[in-house]
Amino acid sequence: MENRHKQAQVATIIGMAVNILLAVLKLIGGMLGNSRALIADAVHSASDVLSSLAVLIGIRASRKPPDEEHPYGHGKSENVATLIIAILLIVVGFEIIYNSVRSLVSGSVGSETTLIALYIIIFSVVVKEALFQYKYRLGSRIKSPALIADAWHHRSDAISSLVALAGIGLTIVGSSFNIPALAYLDPIASAVIAIIIMYMGYQLGKEAVSVSLEVVLNEEETEDMREAVLAVDKVRNIDNLSARSHGSYVIIDIKIAVDAKMTVEEGHHVAREVKQLLMRQFEEVQDVNVHVNPY
Incomplete structure (x- = not known):
């Protein structure tokens, strides 16, 4: 688990460094190249920096051990970070589309977008x-x-960059062949980028809220867990198994049936074996609550 957090943090820091570089390059290029689409894309890359910062905070918070107020740990901190990213994407998208539409309505579009x-x-x-x-x-x-x-978020930025590429390319073509109408494609591309950003924000937000409501894994997702438990010696049946997602890890509540004549101590040993097996065999399992029933 510790190695997992380190890998996630390294990846997030790398993403932040690259996004800062891209945001600066796009902003300068958009201003020098007279491209609203590239400036909009620069804003998108800048929002990536903030979202990565939210992810980094969420990952570090999720490492905190369980306490009295959070007996199941802080795994959902990552989903809170995801929700922050989603809201940020929607707000940024709205701002970009507003500026693009205002530019189109006013007719204040450039016609000299450059190759840079x-x-x-x-x-x-x-x-x-x-x-x-x-x-x-x-x-x-x-x-x-x-x-x-x-x-x-990076993929959405790549897609928005492709849209900007099309808008910028056609604007340059319009400038080269004296077709003024093509100059409108740059702010139109900016508006399309905004829609992509907002849609991605909606999808991520919906997923974050779903996990925060403690989504229970379906039978297909827990089939391997059931088979592993039934293979444990003296486990006669699984009366109930509920695996709840807590962000990056899973908490399992399971009721197993053992021989009715088994002593309390023997039942305890079987329950401990089931718990250790699930946590050892399935890396995502953080904790297991085992209840023993007579078969």
Whole structure:
């Protein structure tokens, strides 16, 4: 578990450093290259820095051991961080789309977008997709919802950069061939980016709220756990098994049936064996509450 947190923190810090670099590059490129779409993308990259900071805080908070107020630990801290990311995405998206629509209505669109904006956006797409692949695979392997959410934030940035690429490219074409109408594609691309950002925020927020309400794993997801418990000597049946998600880990409540003539001490030994087996065999299991019933 300790190694898991270290890996997540390293990945988050790397993401923050890259996002700061990209945000600065895009902002400068958007201003020099006269591109609203690239400036909007710079804001998106800047929001990535804040979201990564929220993830880092959430990961560190989730490491705290259980206490009287939080007997099941602080695993949901990561989901709180995910919810913060979601809200941030929606707010940022709304701000960008508002500015884009205002620009279109007023007709204040540029027509001299330069190639520097195009080069920067291509570089951004490559870097952001690489970050997505790195964080998503690591987050899936160590079962970190906040890291996976941050990975999708990188993917949304890569997608928005592709939209900006199309808008910037067509605007440059319009400028080269004297087609003024194509200049409107840059703020339109900015508005599309905003919609993508807001949709991603909605999806992440819905997932974070769902986990915070303690989603119970379905039978298919707990099938391996059931088989492992039934293989334990002297366990006659599983009367009930409930595996609850607490962010990056799972808490199991299980009722097992043993021989009715078994002593209390023998039943206790079987229960302890079941608990140790589940926690040893399934890395995501943080704690197991075992109740023993007569068969």
